[in-house]
Amino acid sequence: MTLSARAGIVSILILVLFLGAWHLATSGSSSVQQMDPEYAKLMGITATQGKSAMPGPLQVGATLWKHLTNPFYDNGPNDKGLGIQLAYSIGRVAIGYLLAVLVAIPLGFLIGMSQLMSRALDPFIQVLKPISPLAWMPLALYTIKDSNYSAIFVIFICSVWPMLINTAFGVATVRKEWLNVARTLEVGPLKRAFTVILPAAAPTILTGMRISIGIAWLVIVAAEMLVGGTGIGYFVWNEWNNLSITNVINAILVIGIVGMVLDQLLARAAKLVTYPE
Amino acid sequence: MTEKLISIEAIAKRYPAPGGGETAVFENLWLGIERGEFVCMIGHSGCGKTTVLNILAGLDAPSEGVVIVDNVAIEGPALDRAVIFQSHALLPWRTVLGNVAYAVGAKHKDWSKAKIKEHAEKFIELVGLKGAEYKKPSELSGGMKQRVGIARALSLEPKMLLMDEPFSALDALTRGTLQDEVRRICLSTGQTVFMITHDVDEAIYLADKIVLMTNGPEAQIAEIVENPLPKERDRNQIHKHADYYAIRNHLIDFLVSRSRTFKDEIRGKPWDPKNVPLVRPVAAPPSAPEPLRKRA
Ligand SMILES: Nc1ncnc2c1ncn2[C@@H]1O[C@H](COP(=O)(O)OP(=O)(O)OP(=O)(O)O)[C@@H](O)[C@H]1O
Ligand SMILES: [Mg+2]
Numbered sequence: 424m425t426l427s428a429r430a431g432i433v434s435i436l437i438l439v440l441f442l443g444a445w446h447l448a449t450s451g452s453s454s455v456q457q458m459d460p461e462y463a464k465l466m467g468i469t470a471t472q473g474k475s476a477m478p479g480p481l482q483v484g485a486t487l488w489k490h491l492t493n494p495f496y497d498n499g500p501n502d503k504g505l506g507i508q509l510a511y512s513i514g515r516v517a518i519g520y521l522l523a524v525l526v527a528i529p530l531g532f533l534i535g536m537s538q539l540m541s542r543a544l545d546p547f548i549q550v551l552k553p554i555s556p557l558a559w560m561p562l563a564l565y566t567i568k569d570s571n572y573s574a575i576f577v578i579f580i581c582s583v584w585p586m587l588i589n590t591a592f593g594v595a596t597v598r599k600e601w602l603n604v605a606r607t608l609e610v611g612p613l614k615r616a617f618t619v620i621l622p623a624a625a626p627t628i629l630t631g632m633r634i635s636i637g638i639a640w641l642v643i644v645a646a647e648m649l650v651g652g653t654g655i656g657y658f659v660w661n662e663w664n665n666l667s668i669t670n671v672i673n674a675i676l677v678i679g680i681v682g683m684v685l686d687q688l689l690a691r692a693a694k695l696v697t698y699p700e
Numbered sequence: 701m702t703e704k705l706i707s708i709e710a711i712a713k714r715y716p717a718p719g720g721g722e723t724a725v726f727e728n729l730w731l732g733i734e735r736g737e738f739v740c741m742i743g744h745s746g747c748g749k750t751t752v753l754n755i756l757a758g759l760d761a762p763s764e765g766v767v768i769v770d771n772v773a774i775e776g777p778a779l780d781r782a783v784i785f786q787s788h789a790l791l792p793w794r795t796v797l798g799n800v801a802y803a804v805g806a807k808h809k810d811w812s813k814a815k816i817k818e819h820a821e822k823f824i825e826l827v828g829l830k831g832a833e834y835k836k837p838s839e840l841s842g843g844m845k846q847r848v849g850i851a852r853a854l855s856l857e858p859k860m861l862l863m864d865e866p867f868s869a870l871d872a873l874t875r876g877t878l879q880d881e882v883r884r885i886c887l888s889t890g891q892t893v894f895m896i897t898h899d900v901d902e903a904i905y906l907a908d909k910i911v912l913m914t915n916g917p918e919a920q921i922a923e924i925v926e927n928p929l930p931k932e933r934d935r936n937q938i939h940k941h942a943d944y945y946a947i948r949n950h951l952i953d954f955l956v957s958r959s960r961t962f963k964d965e966i967r968g969k970p971w972d973p974k975n976v977p978l979v980r981p982v983a984a985p986p987s988a989p990e991p992l993r994k995r996a
Binding site (some may be wrong): 430598601603604606607608609610618619622623696698699700 | 757758759760778779781782783785788789791792793802803806807836837838856922
């Protein structure tokens with residue numbers, strides 16, 4: 424049996440074990456205590472039936488099926504399908520991320536190619552980079568005055584740094600001999616940037632883009648919890664307020680899967696531009 | 701006077717020394733290369749051979765002095781001086797054809813894609829890589845990669861071919877084949893070549909003139925050795941030639957001892973770096989190599 428087949432079997436085993444343990448832990452049947460019915464009513468089913476308020480895997484699975492079969496319903500601001508909420512989140516991430524690409528890659532080229540700009544901009548990058556993107560939120564809300572754009576801005580600001588730094592690094596470390604080839608061929612600066620530096624630095628740039636999309640997806644959930652209204656982050660917060668742990672777990676699962684898909688997309692793209700030496 | 705294609709005039713290269721001040725790799729270096737000549741430079745590691753070649757290529761600027769190509773002082777790299785890099789320097793994301801076509805397209809900006817491709821294919825065939833046009837450099841052996849580098853340089857049909865130890869990373873057999881091919885191509889096209897090598901036999905087989913460089917720092921050109929062997933050479937017969945051991949011993953003697961002690965050798969004697977001795981080692985008698993002439 425191949426290694427991946429064996430690994431797959433182990434993965435399934437772990438999943439089954441986990442689901443089994445989860446099921447057992449949540450379907451507990453500790454003896455129901457005798458108590459004042461009034462008090463029991465207040466306590467809810469946890470105390471009265473010896474059942475956990477934590478939903479079991481079957482319950483979560485059932486709701487997940489409901490969400491999957493009807494992802495785009497819209498019953499007003501507080502009850503939208505999971506698909507709609509995800510679309511909002513992905514849309515914000517996409518816009519903020521693309522804006523970051525448009526800024527970070529040209530700027531990274533500049534920094535990578537010019538010692539002067541590299542040194543001049545370094546202090547700003549060093550200070551701005553470690554700022555938690557959410558710390559920008561109040562400032563963004565105050566200046567932009569729109570929660571949606573503010574969330575996009577936060578995505579932009581958190582995705583820009585890894586791309587900027589990786590692009591600058593990739594451009595600055597292009598093998599000198601390749602640049603010398605371009606020089607001896609009298610290739611102009613613009614053509615050199617596109618035919619030598621960009622392909623040479625592309626794997627490093629893509630690495631930065633992959634880190635950025637991961638961070639952006641982490642940040643969007645928190646940002647939407649803050650600004651509210653729409654999005655998967657808001658959905659999680661809203662369901663917590665509704666005390667629907669089942670929906671919260673569903674959302675967590677979906678967030679993980681979308682994050683994985685985004686990461687894999689960038690990994691594929693990275694593979695396309697990678698060259699063996 | 702013979703026609704000089706390249707004239708290196710009084711170049712110096714200095715680097716800041718670790719403890720302040722400057723160390724000179726070389727000072728006041730003069731060298732002329734005639735059209736159609738195959739010139740090899742030999743010298744110990746670190747004496748500044750690559751530095752000379754990079755200055756010739758325009759990739760490096762001398763601290764002082766000029767290089768004149770066809771009566772014009774060079775100001776940087778140009779398409780008329782093609783470089784074959786020691787590390788082949790192929791663009792790994794391009795195919796064999798892509799690498800050669802990149803050079804052809806850079807030179808002939810007005811050519812159509814088809815014409816560029818046709819020209820590139822001609823030179824790929826010339827170096828014996830027909831059939832490998834669509835392979836990436838990573839799929840090629842070291843010798844094949846160097847062939848692509850040679851095809852790329854030749855496809856530019858440059859005035860001057862500059863090679864920095866082009867075969868040093870190859871096994872002996874591949875090196876021999878590539879030497880044969882480079883020799884055949886350069887001879888048939890009258891290509892002017894400047895090549896750095898560590899290999900005395902390679903120099904004897906390929907060169908018309910061999911430039912001997914002393915050890916650094918402050919290296920100098922000790923002399924220029926004219927190859928006494930006939931232009932028509934066969935690598936398997938060459939050692940039977942009467943003058944073969946004369947030139948070989950002369951070169952080895954230089955590398956083993958004279959490169960180190962050369963400064964003492966000329967101490968107190970008049971020395972003109974502009975006109976270093978041109979010697980032609982021939983079989984005894986006389987046993988010692990004698991100066992053929994002082995270049996005036
Ligand atoms: N950037 C630099 N800074 C300081 N010294 C340098 C620099 N580049 C080269 N040198 C010095 O210049 C000298 C000549 O170097 P060069 O590469 O031309 O030698 P070389 O003759 O080609 O040697 P090899 O046969 O090993 O290739 C060396 O002693 C080296 O230390
Ligand atoms: Mg060298």
